[in-house]
Amino acid sequence: MTNETPIVRLNHLRLDRGGRAVLRDIHLDVPRGSIVAVLGPSGSGKSTLLAALTGELAPAAGSVEVFGQAVPQGRRALLELRKGIGVLLQGNGLLTDLTAAENVALPLRAHTNLPDAVIRQLVLMKLHAVGLRAVADSYPRELSGGMARRVALARALALDPPLMIYDEPLTGLDPIASGVVMELVKRLNDTLGLTSIVVTHHVHETLPVADHAIVIANGGIVFSGTPAQLEASEDPFVRQFLNGEPDGPIAFDAAPRNSEAA
Template sequence: MDPTPNAVRLTDVRLHRGGRAVLRDVSLDVPRGSITAVLGPSGSGKSTLLAALTGELVPAGGRVEVFGQPVPQAKHALLEMRKSVGVLLQGNGLLTDLTVAENVALPLQAHTQLPKPVIARLVAMKLHAVGLRAAAELFPRELSGGMARRVALARALALDPPLMIYDEPLTGLDPIASGVIMSLIKRLNDTLGLTSIIVTHHVHETMPVADHAVVIANGGIVFSGTPAQLQASTDPLVKQFLNGEPDGPIAFDSAGAMAGSAA
């Protein structure tokens, strides 16, 4: 693997959706081993940025690199690259007719030639890592929201990806479950030597585990620094976002946000 100190690097990236510029001139370094929180209001372009990291969206300009290599466009090369990136989807994406263990086994069955006993052992290890080994034979409908999120996390970790991307990991969770998920993200990042990017609008829940914070608004990055620097910022735009104020430099434009499909 490339010895570059950055797991992810974006250089002057421009991202378009439906012919509309969503993000412009975005540059960002995500150091290996760090937890970076990508924050911003709904419609600001957070999920569009995520799509560029996974190769789902080809930038209109600039360069996106993962572990020192540009995100490929060729199908086979892109599939190989994605094995090194685990994504926890906002809606979990669990298959309802499969058990917890069967859901976690899916990536291993699809991308490896490992024998069934080895896959079963790996699935048990991943479920143990998220505290759900006893839930292996349950179905998704039998899980609480927090448990389902942890199963989805175990599945995202199945191939041991060095980079994890979390897409709004706290959506729909109560405060206790949210605390469990954020604590788990931090513990897994440290014990497994991962690099994590958390795409979220949940500022106060995410800051305690983050090393670096980025705020996206008005088509670009408006803040980049430590959580302490974020809290101390006097920038009117940053303060509006942190305080949830309806009036300020960040325009509340639901029609524009919907058009961009960039929550």
């Protein structure tokens, strides 16, 4: 596999939920080392796309390739693939009865046979990478929302995955914490040689760190290009989304909502 091979490739992808097409004819190449923003209003299918990338949802048509191979359907092969994908969930997913360090250690305990002393050192390194080594022994309830999000990021990085997927990473964060998290996404991507896909509706906080952006609406990709091209676009779909206009070509209430298509 050459360096030119995209780390993620979607080709003629169609994704169905509940017997209806949520996304259709999706094409996307994610180059190695890049940060790609997947933007769109709530209910547009961003999380459905994420489910396809992690193998939770099989394509109804077309293909999903990660690391140069089709996402497998077999449980064992899929688990192996997922070791190379770090996912930061929108709700953090931290276990409240475990300390920050114990939360970060979970993937290492589940997928390696490393001694406790080595795991402790690795955990401290990951917490240091997100600027939170000092809170290693604190519980999630003792952390601010932004700090808890960074602990969850440290956990997602525990196995040194080459690909990071961020699912609405700024949900519930104030503007300062949002800025800290997005700057951290950029810095980690650069220093650790990662590739990142940021699934979000927070446009103005995400575009400054992104190399490429796509906008999903009405069941497909309505824009694909650089952040500068997105900001300059006169496309009515793009303008409606960027400006938060209730009326326009993006039909928010044209069909019954499927909560899983958010």
